[in-house]
Amino acid sequence: MTEDNQKRQIPASSEIEAGQSVAEDLNELMKVRREKLHELANQGIEPYGEKFQRTHYAADIIQHFEAMDGQPAVLAGRIMAKRVMGKASFANLQDSSGNIQIYVRLDELGPEEYACFEKLDIGDIIGCSGKVFRTRKGEITLHIDSYKILSKSLRPLPEKWHGLKDVDLRYRQRYVDLIVNPEVKQAFITRSKVVRSIRNYLDEKGFLEVETPMMHPIAGGASARPFTTYHNTLDMKLYMRIAPELYLKRLLVGGFDKVYEINRNFRNEGISTKHNPEFTTIELYQAYADYEVMMDLTEDLISQVAQEVLGTTTVEYEGVTLCLAKPWRRVPMLEIVKEYSGLDFTQLKDADAAYQAAKKLNLDIEPGASWGDILNVVFEEKVEDKLIQPTFIIDYPVDISPLAKRQKEQPELTYRFELFIYGREMANAFSELNDPIDQKGRFLAQVEKRNAGDDEAQMYDEDYIQALEYGMPPAGGLGIGIDRLVMLLTNSSSIRDVILFPLMRPRD
Structure with a gap:
């Protein structure tokens, strides 16, 4: 991970809350994430990076593993899962092509870099470089030797096992819907x-x-x-x-x-x-x-x-x-209306005759409707949903x-x-x-x-x-x-x- 020469001045969550609008009530998880943002700033780490040059996508590595095994690769994406296991950690990285596992070790990154990796949250976007390998359990993985925070996520994603299920919320927050579904x-x-x-x-x-x-x-x-x-x-x-x-x-x-x-x-x-x-x-x-x-x-x-x-x-x-x-299939409207409703509009010569026949089917016909309007109402009510x-x-x-x-x-x-x-x-x-x-x-x-x-x-x-x-x-x-x-x-x-x-x- 790289550090900027100048520290970014980011207020702690307590300071943010003091100036926060009434409409924005930070919950505890968001407070914790803002505190982490504050810590990054104090360490001189830019949490919202700039250009990052990647060499591969997750799907590239998985589809061409035989050729990529042992080769270097640079990826960028969002952390979707993380497992800290003492001196080694795994995470799931998601980019626009799919997901891939990444692996880090304390003795390779060093104490400071590894401690920072441990504090990364689900939803954070990082760039990372390393070599491709397959774990003993058969998982295609990128063994990373360096990483960089590209965007700190201040809001937690929906709970892992349930995702974003609220249909109304999915449409309102399509960006979250795309991430988790x-x-x-x-x-x-x-x-x-x-x-x-x-x-x-x-x-x-x-x-x-x-x-x-x-x-x-x-x-x-x-x-x-x-x-x-x-x-x-x-x-x-x-x-x-x-x-x-x-x-x-x-x-x-x-x-x-x-x-x-x-x-x-x-x-x-x-x-x-x-x-x-x-x-x-x-x-x-x-x-x-x-x-x-x-x-x-x-x-x-x-x-x-x-x-x-x-x-x-x-x-x-x-x-x-x-x-x-x-x-x-190609069928005239008059023919199919007769087939499903029994009304023969070729014999119902004017609007009044059509109106009287349609009313017997308990259809809602506007007063003054024309012959063609009535024919269309009968079609919509008696035929349309049958056309599979x-x-x-x-x-x-x-x-x-x-x-x-x-x-x-x-x-x-x-x-x-x-x-x-x-x-x-x-x-x-x-x-x-x-x-x-x-x-x-x-x-x-x-x-x-x-x-x-x-x-x-x-x-x-x-x-x-x-x-x-x-x-x-x-x-x-x-x-x-x-x-x-x-x-x-x-x-x-x-x-x-x-x-x-x-x-x-x-x-x-």
Whole structure:
């Protein structure tokens, strides 16, 4: 261990307490750790080090032990366990790759260095150098000849055998969760691999990654309640992005054929195991394509990502085996609603007839709901949770699809699909509406809904209509929820398990 020439002036815990705010009540364990910090300062030892050059990670040594046996190595990491055995001590060192045992001896370090090592706490971060060997019990170990304190831990980690089990606390203190629950870190490594795999797939297909605004003068591209903000210089109200769709389609007007954005969206809605107010999606648009092309792309993309990241297209989720290998079932909404509810909406020709039939199923239908709204309510209540294996629900009603192209044969329906896996929506796509006159009429219908009190209805975007009037090629568009996809591939029951820092209500 090295010492600085100048002693660092650190007050004892009694002095710290004297100036401590009322909100910070140090417990006894923390007092002891602060006293140790004070002792280090008095010895001229810097407890918060600077740059440290390591040569290996724990996993490197363990995976390549035959080549590393007897060789020097320099590691850095956090002490997770320690056993003092008189003149020799063992500790468990954890770095970003895993854990490895370290071993020190009194006669090699010297009395002062060894005494300091004995006082190290669980959670302290150190750098150490030595040689690799295997103990008589078969444990791969670094026999260290020197070490340096890099960061003194002033708060004790959760109790060794129980870890951090309080779910609420795990989300609030993700940094502690990552330290004591290694499987949590693995979930986020998987998330990173999923995003990288999606990027690679689309890049190879000739898509161009772009960036569009996150602050919009008009909240559009989806039906959702937005967050609002304000720009002082421009003296204008702005909305946090609920979807990038309308900006991405402007790029199709401008001449790009294939674009995508991995984006963060913000929706001022409820919080649950499936919803977080800010979430990540991949949205892509392809000129001269349609929703069938998007279906092919969706099942190919997700199955390939699963194979690349997990090595299989068969995944276990909450005790259910799911097969992500293509092809997937494709079924019209009208057909599957009849299958599970018994209601034939092809015979229920208007909103009143649909309302009367739906009420017999004891469904909560809003007064004044349209035919398409009622069809969607029946689907959500009677069908959605039954869709366990990957299933494309196709041909959604116009009433709930303001940006999708209308079908010629059945003008009350659109060329739209949603993908469901394990009863959850995973993707949404359609043949894009590129008729500016029809689009204007859809926007005006949404405005009527807003005026009637629906604060999730879309706003009228005059500039987008103007863009369409210049001419947008026929196109297919697709959005996939990355958070939900990662939940599926990591067998995570809550969306908070795959978002590093989910929104939480303040404890105060």
